[in-house]
Amino acid sequence: MASSLVDALTASGGAEPAGFLNDIVEQLWPNISVAGANIAKSVVEPILASTLPGPLSSLHFVKLDFGHVPIQLSNVDVHKATNEGIKLDLDVNWEGVCDIELDGNHVPKIGIEKVHLKGRLTILLCPLTNVIPLIGAAQVAFINPPSLKLDFTDAANIADCFLIEKTVRNTILGIISGMAVLPNRFLVKLDANNDYFKTYQPHHGILRLTVEKATGITAPKKSGASRLLQKIVKDVPDCYVKVNVGAEAEWRTKVQKNNHDPEWNETHDFLVSDYEQNIAVDIQDDDLAGDDDIGLGSTSIKQMLLHGGSEDLSLTHKGEPTTARLSLHAKLYNFVAEPSLLSAQNAQGHGPGEICGLVTILIANVANLQGQRDELNPSVKVSWGGKEFATMAKTYTPGTDIFNPSFDQAFTIPLTADLLADPASFRIALVNGKEEVGGVEVGFQDVVGAPAMVKAESYDVGGEAVVRASISIYGVRLAE
Structure with a gap:
C-alpha cells in the first residue's frame, strides 16, 4: 500500500481525555436539555407521526425532561480536515435518567425513564476565517449509527411492550441517521454570512466492496411448524448478506440456496465519508416464514484497507461467537478532477x-424573491438524468428573511457508465409551494470544462430571483 494512502488512513492528532469538555457540558446541561427538548418537539415529533405504524402514529410528547445526568465525552482526537477545517472525533456516552412521556389515541401512555446512548461523534469546524468567531459553522454527525436503548415505565408491564420499544427505538434511530449519521451532518452556523460552498465536506471516495464467501454456516434453530418441517427435510440455509456503511442505502447480495459454505463474489460501491465508518454485515437465511439471523460481523474501512484490502470476519449470533466466517475484499478509489476519466470510452x-x-x-x-411574504413558500428543485431532488421548503417566521432564504443543502449523484453515455443538462428550478416559477439549465460539458470541474455561480432563474448553486463533477482513480 502506498505511503500516501497509509498517511490518510492513520492521520490523527492522538487521543486525549475530555475533562474540560465534560466540565463545560455539565455547566451547560440545563441549557442543552431545553434546546434538545425543543428539537425533539419540533423535529422528532412530526417524523414520529408520519412514520410510526397504526395507532402509534398518534404518539406525541407530553413531557420532555432530559434529567440531571449530562452526556459524557471521551477519547478526543483533533486533526485537520481535508477542506482546511478542524475535525474533532470523540466518544459519546449518555446514561440519561429522564422523565419523558408520550401519549396518543387508543394507545397507553408511554414513559421513558432512562436513555442509554453510545456512539462516536465527528465535529467539523469550518471554514476557518479571520473574523471572530474564527469559524463559519460547526457540523455534527455520528460516524456510525449509535447504540440506543430505552427503558420504558408505564408500558413496562403490557404484553406488547417489546414491540412498542422496538418500533419507537428503530424510528428514533432512523431519524438520527437521516439527520446526523454520515454522510448526513447537522449544520449549525456560527457566522450568519457563512459560505456553504466552503463549508461542505466532500466525500473521500468510494469503497468497492466484494462479498466473496462464507464458511461454517449453520441454519438457526427453528420452532413450531418450521421445526416439524426440519424433521422431514434436511435444513440447509439459503443465505444472503446485508451490508451497511453509515447511513448509505443498504445493499443485499443474491440468495445462495442450500449451502453451508455459500459463495457470492458480488461487488458493490459505497460512498466514503470517513475512514472510521464501519462495514456492518448481516447474514440471513431466506425463509418464507420470515428470514432468520445467522450471523453478524463488522470491521472499519480503515482497518480493512490497512489489512491490505482483505479480511475474514468472525460472526456472532445473538451476541455469542460462532465458527462462521465471511470473506470480504475492498479497494478505495479517490475522486479526482480529470475530464478524461469521464469520457464515454473510459466509462465503458x-x-x-x-x-x-x-x-x-x-x-x-x-x-431577490418577489411577492407577499406570507405567500412565499420557496424551495429549489434539481434534476438530471432522470433523478430529481428538492430542498426543504421555507416559510416566513418573524426574524427570518423569506425574500433571501438560505438552504445549505447538498445532493450527490453517483455516475455510472450508462449515465455518461449521453449526459443531459442539469436543471435548477425555483419552486413556490408546488408551482415552478423559474429555472435555468447548465450543460454537463460546461461543468466538465470549468476550472477544477466546479461551476459555482448565482444563476438567474427569472423574475429577478437568483439561485446560488455549485455543481462539481469528478472521476475516480484507485487510491495510492
Whole structure:
C-alpha cells in the first residue's frame, strides 16, 4: 500500500481525555436539555407521526425532561480536515435518567425513564476565517449509527411492550441517521454570512466492496411448524448478506440456496465519508416464514484497507461467537478532477453498476424573491438524468428573511457508465409551494470544462430571483 494512502488512513492528532469538555457540558446541561427538548418537539415529533405504524402514529410528547445526568465525552482526537477545517472525533456516552412521556389515541401512555446512548461523534469546524468567531459553522454527525436503548415505565408491564420499544427505538434511530449519521451532518452556523460552498465536506471516495464467501454456516434453530418441517427435510440455509456503511442505502447480495459454505463474489460501491465508518454485515437465511439471523460481523474501512484490502470476519449470533466466517475484499478509489476519466470510452471500462464518478450539487441560497411574504413558500428543485431532488421548503417566521432564504443543502449523484453515455443538462428550478416559477439549465460539458470541474455561480432563474448553486463533477482513480 502506498505511503500516501497509509498517511490518510492513520492521520490523527492522538487521543486525549475530555475533562474540560465534560466540565463545560455539565455547566451547560440545563441549557442543552431545553434546546434538545425543543428539537425533539419540533423535529422528532412530526417524523414520529408520519412514520410510526397504526395507532402509534398518534404518539406525541407530553413531557420532555432530559434529567440531571449530562452526556459524557471521551477519547478526543483533533486533526485537520481535508477542506482546511478542524475535525474533532470523540466518544459519546449518555446514561440519561429522564422523565419523558408520550401519549396518543387508543394507545397507553408511554414513559421513558432512562436513555442509554453510545456512539462516536465527528465535529467539523469550518471554514476557518479571520473574523471572530474564527469559524463559519460547526457540523455534527455520528460516524456510525449509535447504540440506543430505552427503558420504558408505564408500558413496562403490557404484553406488547417489546414491540412498542422496538418500533419507537428503530424510528428514533432512523431519524438520527437521516439527520446526523454520515454522510448526513447537522449544520449549525456560527457566522450568519457563512459560505456553504466552503463549508461542505466532500466525500473521500468510494469503497468497492466484494462479498466473496462464507464458511461454517449453520441454519438457526427453528420452532413450531418450521421445526416439524426440519424433521422431514434436511435444513440447509439459503443465505444472503446485508451490508451497511453509515447511513448509505443498504445493499443485499443474491440468495445462495442450500449451502453451508455459500459463495457470492458480488461487488458493490459505497460512498466514503470517513475512514472510521464501519462495514456492518448481516447474514440471513431466506425463509418464507420470515428470514432468520445467522450471523453478524463488522470491521472499519480503515482497518480493512490497512489489512491490505482483505479480511475474514468472525460472526456472532445473538451476541455469542460462532465458527462462521465471511470473506470480504475492498479497494478505495479517490475522486479526482480529470475530464478524461469521464469520457464515454473510459466509462465503458467499468462494470455494470460500478461508480465511475460523482456529481455534487450544492444549493446555498436564493436571493431577490418577489411577492407577499406570507405567500412565499420557496424551495429549489434539481434534476438530471432522470433523478430529481428538492430542498426543504421555507416559510416566513418573524426574524427570518423569506425574500433571501438560505438552504445549505447538498445532493450527490453517483455516475455510472450508462449515465455518461449521453449526459443531459442539469436543471435548477425555483419552486413556490408546488408551482415552478423559474429555472435555468447548465450543460454537463460546461461543468466538465470549468476550472477544477466546479461551476459555482448565482444563476438567474427569472423574475429577478437568483439561485446560488455549485455543481462539481469528478472521476475516480484507485487510491495510492
